[in-house]
Amino acid sequence: MSELVISKVDKRFGKTVALDDVSLRIKSGEFIxxxxxxxxxxxxxxxxxxxxxxxxxxxxxxDGESLTRLASHKRNIGMVFQSLAxxxxxxxxxxxxxxxxxxGVDAETTKTRVEExxxxxxxxxxxxxxxxxxxxxxxxxxxxARALALEPRLFLMDEPFSALDAGLRDHxxxxxxxxxxxxxxxxxxxxxxxxxxxxxxxxxxxxxxxxIEQAGSPKEVYQQPSSRFVAExxxxxxxxxxxxxxxxxxxxxxxxxxxIVIGTDLRGTQTLTxxxxxxxxxxxxxxxxxxxxxxxxxxGAFLQGAVVMQRTIGALIEHDIDIDGHLxxxxxxxxxxxxxxxxxxxxxxxxxxxxxxxxxxxx
Amino acid sequence: xxxxxxxxxxxxxxxxxxxFFLVPLAFMVVVSFYKADPMAFYxxxxxxxxYQKFFSGFYLxxxxxxxxxxxxxxxxxxxxxxxxxxxxxxxxxxWQLFWILVLLSxxxxxxxxxxxxxxxxxxxxxxxxxxxxALGFWDNPRSLSPSFGAMMIGLVxxxxxxxxxxLYPQVAGRDKSIEEAAQTLGTAPHLVTLYVTLPIFMQTLxxxxxxxxxxxxxxxxxxxxxxxxxxxxxxxxxxxxxxGDANLPLGSxxxxxxxxxxxxxxxxSLLASRKRTA
Ligand SMILES: Nc1ncnc2c1ncn2[C@@H]1O[C@H](COP(=O)(O)OP(=O)(O)OP(=O)(O)O)[C@@H](O)[C@H]1O
Ligand SMILES: [Mg+2]
Numbered sequence: 083m084s085e086l087v088i089s090k091v092d093k094r095f096g097k098t099v100a101l102d103d104v105s106l107r108i109k110s111g112e113f114i115x116x117x118x119x120x121x122x123x124x125x126x127x128x129x130x131x132x133x134x135x136x137x138x139x140x141x142x143x144x145d146g147e148s149l150t151r152l153a154s155h156k157r158n159i160g161m162v163f164q165s166l167a168x169x170x171x172x173x174x175x176x177x178x179x180x181x182x183x184x185x186g187v188d189a190e191t192t193k194t195r196v197e198e199x200x201x202x203x204x205x206x207x208x209x210x211x212x213x214x215x216x217x218x219x220x221x222x223x224x225x226x227a228r229a230l231a232l233e234p235r236l237f238l239m240d241e242p243f244s245a246l247d248a249g250l251r252d253h254x255x256x257x258x259x260x261x262x263x264x265x266x267x268x269x270x271x272x273x274x275x276x277x278x279x280x281x282x283x284x285x286x287x288x289x290x291x292x293x294i295e296q297a298g299s300p301k302e303v304y305q306q307p308s309s310r311f312v313a314e315x316x317x318x319x320x321x322x323x324x325x326x327x328x329x330x331x332x333x334x335x336x337x338x339x340x341x342i343v344i345g346t347d348l349r350g351t352q353t354l355t356x357x358x359x360x361x362x363x364x365x366x367x368x369x370x371x372x373x374x375x376x377x378x379x380x381x382g383a384f385l386q387g388a389v390v391m392q393r394t395i396g397a398l399i400e401h402d403i404d405i406d407g408h409l410x411x412x413x414x415x416x417x418x419x420x421x422x423x424x425x426x427x428x429x430x431x432x433x434x435x436x437x438x439x440x441x442x443x444x445x
Numbered sequence: 446x447x448x449x450x451x452x453x454x455x456x457x458x459x460x461x462x463x464x465f466f467l468v469p470l471a472f473m474v475v476v477s478f479y480k481a482d483p484m485a486f487y488x489x490x491x492x493x494x495x496y497q498k499f500f501s502g503f504y505l506x507x508x509x510x511x512x513x514x515x516x517x518x519x520x521x522x523x524x525x526x527x528x529x530x531x532x533x534x535x536x537x538x539x540w541q542l543f544w545i546l547v548l549l550s551x552x553x554x555x556x557x558x559x560x561x562x563x564x565x566x567x568x569x570x571x572x573x574x575x576x577x578x579a580l581g582f583w584d585n586p587r588s589l590s591p592s593f594g595a596m597m598i599g600l601v602x603x604x605x606x607x608x609x610x611x612l613y614p615q616v617a618g619r620d621k622s623i624e625e626a627a628q629t630l631g632t633a634p635h636l637v638t639l640y641v642t643l644p645i646f647m648q649t650l651x652x653x654x655x656x657x658x659x660x661x662x663x664x665x666x667x668x669x670x671x672x673x674x675x676x677x678x679x680x681x682x683x684x685x686x687x688x689g690d691a692n693l694p695l696g697s698x699x700x701x702x703x704x705x706x707x708x709x710x711x712x713x714s715l716l717a718s719r720k721r722t723a
Contacts, residue, residue, distance in 0.1 A: 155632055161629045185631055232631070
């Protein structure tokens with residue numbers, strides 16, 4: 083149960099900037115997911131926290147104590163490596179007991195603790211097995227148990243489930259989440275899978291090119307992305323470059339509505355983001371083309387276009403819609419019983435309370 | 446696929462090997478019971494005489510000396526090669542390649558050339574003693590060979606490049622995160638090699654030590670070139686008896702005994718290492 087403060091950490095490898103001015107405060111007991119595409123610096127940040135890599139500048143503080151001069155083996159930070167890094171010459175119990183042995187814990191206590199960890203990770207009865215004889219999921223559990231054996235101050239996991247099949251991954255995600263709540267250990271979980279981050283995190287930290295783009299709850303980063311990168315990176319999204327002038331929000335020649343009704347006091351060029359699932363398809367007649375539908379508050383169609391593609395995904399149908407032959411190809415999910423097929427002209431509307439203007443992009 | 450042809454080929458090759466190994470072996474065993482005769486090679490009678498000579502003391506001593514000299518050489522070769530490869534694996538790609546090429550060229554040199562170059566390096570007039578003398582470290586420089594140390598250097602040089610080249614890919618390609626994991630679990634960096642890397646490689650190192658042991662048992666040139674007669678190993682003694690004294694029966698008996706001892710040692714080691722892994 084420890085609070086970690088990362089301030090202004092930079093790291094370069096030759097010309098590659100791996101981390102660029104990274105600052106983050108992680109609360110005690112928090113479950114953080116570090117999310118980003120390959121090569122964005124996730125592993126590097128984790129390694130710096132674990133003391134396996136030295137940052138070029140910046141500082142780390144764990145419970146107010148600086149980590150800068152503390153060697154890795156003195157930090158008591160449990161880490162699950164991307165390659166798992168189990169000791170191949172030791173059996174399951176000895177793998178888990180390794181840290182305890184290094185610490186000089188007596189044999190009796192070690193034995194009890196190992197049994198406890200085996201039980202905690204669902205490995206009871208596997209203690210004497212060679213780690214090389216385990217399945218992928220079982221190896222994961224050993225790596226987790228080994229990292230937790232010393233009751234670490236921080237628990238770091240580097241893409242632990244990326245090599246597992248979807249079913250097993252879901253299962254282990256739930257177990258890890260439960261385990262973390264139960265132990266209350268401050269956790270940083272690296273992943274490049276946004277649904278995994280969504281499922282696990284108290285707070286998602288999105289890294290891009292070594293910079294933190296946004297840190298917020300799964301709901302926040304989904305509904306209120308702070309940048310174009312986040313808006314496009316997390317989930318499917320529709321971005322509209324709109325202009326707001328004299329109280330009207332305009333997209334190309336369409337008037338989307340008055341800014342008072344929409345509830346924004348922004349001006350100038352803005353980026354509007356609308357999630358596919360908040361979009362409703364309407365018959366085109368309901369749209370007046372250049373003014374907002376006025377029959378039912380803000381539920382009339384704002385835009386209209388032709389359906390160019392349909393894909394059925396389970397209960398939902400995705401539609402790509404071409405608006406006036408412009409480049410905008412949007413993915414929509416039909417959520418009502420209005421049926422359309424490719425080639426039809428349709429109207430589009432959405433709930434403004436779910437739409438979001440990206441901050442800091444006026445110009 | 447029809448496996449008939451490859452099987453026949455394989456069995457034939459194996460058969461030929463067996464014949465060429467077993468026939469001389471059988472001949473050797475038979476000869477070892479003959480009586481030595483300075484005039485002819487041997488008399489075809491049955492005698493335990495040659496074997497009795499072995500237990501008379503002198504040869505027993507040589508055997509013990511041979512075993513521990515060779516074992517020491519094998520252990521030294523493997524320890525040195527392993528630590529050298531650990532160090533080389535830390536270098537940049539370019540330097541790794543450089544050292545691998547050096548090792549490869551070392552391996553191309555014959556036993557005689559390696560022995561001879563050390564003979565020169567250790568001699569009084571050239572090489573190391575002279576250098577030490579010139580630098581003022583040694584008042585009265587003497588030749589360092591022949592000596593036990595010189596012979597040991599020769600033995601180690603012979604095995605070093607082979608063992609290094611066998612170990613290199615495994616050492617350079619090992620998963621470093623295992624060692625990092627050990628650090629996060631409280632192992633000080635300078636102890637990681639001892640606590641983690643060495644145990645992981647232990648099986649390989651034992652196998653290589655045994656191989657080197659058997660290989661060095663048969664080395665002939667190094668003891669003669671760099672060792673004193675009292676450092677000589679059994680191989681040298683056997684050739685000395687068989688060829689020098691033309692006492693083929695005694696040479697054969699000694700060879701048979703060495704073969705049995707080696708076999709027993711290997712068997713015990715294999716059984717022991719199997720028990721450890723199980
Ligand atoms: N030891 C190193 N030497 C040189 N460059 C490195 C080193 N480690 C990382 N990098 C570079 O730093 C950048 C960040 O690497 P990092 O491993 O942190 O990415 P990541 O986010 O973990 O990616 P992935 O999802 O693929 O694991 C990359 O461009 C990588 O090539
Ligand atoms: Mg990584």
